[in-house]
Amino acid sequence: MASIYRLYPSASCIVIEHEGEFTQANPDFTLDLLFSARSPRVAVETAQGQGQPTDAPGAPWPLVQSQEVWAAGVTYYRSRTARMEESQDAGGGDFYDRVYDADRPELFLKATPHRVAAPAGGVKIRSDSKWNVPEPELTLAINTAGKIFGYTLGNDMSSRDIEGENPLYLPQAKCYDRSAALGPCLVVSDELPELSSELSIEIRRRGETVFQGATTLDQIKRPLESLADWLYRENVFPFGSYLMTGTGIVPPDEFTLNPGDQVLISMDPVGTLTNTVIT
16 A cells, blocks of 8 residues: 555644654645645645644544535445435436436535534434435545545435435435534545455444444445546536545435434544534
8 A cells, every 4th residue: 555644633733644653734734725735745745844743633623624525426336226215205216227327427515614524523413304324435535636635434424215205305315514524534645545445334322333334445336536527527626625435335224313323434544433413
């Protein structure tokens, strides 16, 4: 694996971890600077060289400054099947079959910065929904020029009953306050994770595991670079963007999240993104 840098934003600065050493970057090194840099990796290396050694990251902060968070849908076969099942009463039919097989991917705005939860923060379920699930997703970091320079983990909170009523309700099912979480760190690397990498999720309720599942990145139908290319067609991102790449893990139809549930999403070398469900 190529050399990687892990970035941990906090309220006062960004802490950079590289080969087990932690560096507190100067306050002028921001996520906006990183995402708008021609070479984000060089920007990180420069910030590390100018920073001060530290013991560990500070209290976690959202991994966004001015970045939009977008998402791709129906990129895994399992997601396509789940979307067909939830919309069957609304006449979904082969609608998601066609989305899965189309050249153009499904892309939608997931969250603006103030809607993104921090690692260890609270993610919300809608008060007007009765069927809510988390969706664990590899999330790409893309700079202003459309170059993928890193990745993290994302929790794409979804109201399945609202989306199932009508495909046009997707924005209400997907985009609301605290509907997304990113973390626990931003990995900056010249290489994407191996397609054999395992992405897993565990949901705990009152200390007991009520759901767990795993998939591998090779189950994504579309090349990751193509998703970024489609997103940046006829679109401008002055401070870059994050792109969630879809989910291949879907809890059974009888499962829904409850307030107080703990959602843990894991993948090496990012770590584990942990969030608690709130209302």
